[in-house]
Amino acid sequence: MVEKKLKSAYEFTWKDMKVGNIVTEPGNASGRKTGDWRSDRPILDKDKCIKCAFCWLYCPDAAIKQTDDGYFVSDFFYCKGCGICANVCPKKAITMVEEIEE
Amino acid sequence: MSKRVALEASHAVAEAVMMADVDVISAYPITPQTHIPERLAEMVANGELKASYIPVESEHSALSACLGSVAVGARSFTTTASQGLELMHEVVYCGAAMRFPMVMVVCNRSLSAPISVWGDHSDVMSCRDTGWIQVFCENSQEAFDLTIWGYRVAEDKQVMIPVMVNLDGFTLSHVTEPMFLPEQSEVDKFLPKFNYPYALNPDKPITHGGLGQPDIYTEAKIAQEVALRKSKSVIIQGWKEFGDIFGRYYSPVEKYKTEDAKTLLLTMGSYSETAKVMIDERRARGESVGLISLRLWRPFPYEEFRQAVSGVETLIVFDRSISFGMGGPVFSEAKSALYSEASRPKVVGLIGGLGGRDMAVKDFEYVLDRGKEIEEKGSDRMIEVVGLRGEMIKA
Secondary structure, eight states: OOOOOOOOGGGOOGGGOOGGGOBOSTTGGGGSOOOTTOSEEEEEOTTTOOOOOHHHHHOSSSOEEEOTTSOEEEOTTTOOOOOHHHHHOTTOOEEEEEOOOO | OOEEEEEEHHHHHHHHHHHTTOSEEEOOOOTTTTHHHHHHHHHHHTTSSOOEEEOOSSHHHHHHHHHHHHHTTOOEEEEEOHHHHHHTHHHHHHHHHTTOOOEEEEEEOOOSSSOOOSOOSHHHHTTGGGOOEEEEOSSHHHHHHHHHHHHHHHTSTTTOOOEEEEEETTTTTTOEEEEEEOOHHHHHHHSOOOOOTTOOOTTSOOBSSOOOOTTTHHHHHHHHHHHHHHHHHHHHHHHHHHHHHHSOOOOSEEEESOTTOSEEEEEOSTHHHHHHHHHHHHHHTTOOEEEEEESEEESOOHHHHHHHTTTOSEEEEEESSOBTTTBOHHHHHHHHHHTTOSSOOEEEEEEOOGGGOOOOHHHHHHHHHHHHHHHHHOOOBSOOBTTOSSOOOBO
16 A cells, blocks of 8 residues: 555646656555545435445445444545445435535 | 668568667558568568568457557557558557557648549647647658657657558658668667566556546647647657768758748658759749748747748648648648748648549649648638639638
8 A cells, every 4th residue: 555645746847757757656646635526415414324334345445444343434545435335224314415625 | 871772662661660670560551551471471481581571360350469569568560541541540549548659650742532542631630639649651761761750769668659651642652762771780780679567467457448437538649749849849859860870850840942932832751852842943033932841740840830930921721631620730730830920921721632632843833832822812711722623702
């Protein structure tokens, strides 16, 4: 796993572009913030969650992680707010709420 | 010691590919390019050339396979024409943008419809903006020379851009001419082994062809544009070194009897040689006329072109294709290249030789005479076309 660098593409000039725009660091997409165009955010109600891992299984990105206490929570560095987790949750423990700019 | 042989231009290209020791050939046969992949397939089959020949199902696949083979560091070759070039169109852009050095020979042919297998420059003009280095040949010797030279320039670490070598379908591709074939040792001296620095390797993984979001796409494309423009110095240096070894020197803008010429004709490709016969006749009659031909089409040789027409009164541009709704593309670019100059010739444009329509010496006489007439009196015609039946309407 590449470190989350938060380095924006805007920090690169045309002179920084590699020949043919090749990527020389394998898997570096994980260091790139891709959760910044989310319009809805999943909110977990831990009182309803039964830790079944459906949300983790169905998440099309790698945006859901299991925490030490066994709950599955969204990583907003990657979460794009697609809502699949909320849709598959058998206990309706996840609610999608409108994203508000921080 | 080079030896003097008679070779069809298509077979001259195949000889060049063999002497360049190409590793992968991936091509789909199409008129009038067929003799090139046919001869190469034969060379591979009988062991003359140790290379992989990939018989693909289309031109889209032909170039795609080449990009894949360059990506693992194999020297690669493809060739096509007309509809084939159109079918591979999106991959043509990828080859340049992904900076995959290789050579593609295009036997220039018209585009449908109506169906025409005969020559003009419609196919290559549709590829003006693809980002390849693009050069034009006038004879078998040049077809051979520029194919060898193409690898040298494309693979230069400062360039890393594919090269498109254009030669006219039939009027050049199928013509047998005397030419010199060099020794293999001379070619090896000019063209070192391909050492692609970004080859795919499981021990050192890299990614080719990633996504470019709006926040980086502009920078990526400008880096590509700068690289193409800067390639000109390597192109010129490559021609100089080629000349020093083989004795034949090339320039971005070739000049023929341009000394003190008041009127210049601008041509591209094999028809330049027919036009030169007309220039010879006019010079013999004391007319101050000459000819320039664009050897290098991309990157556009602004400096050399402006220098070549400096002091000239009239520049007559002969186009072999139409940019529909606008006119001759070479005419348009020549005018645009001169617009910012304080002193510049009048530029007039004529179109001809479409879909294999023959351009004989007398037709180039018309181009010259009509060009001068337009320069003096102007033209009220919508478009100036050589040998068109039916009176042209007013613009």
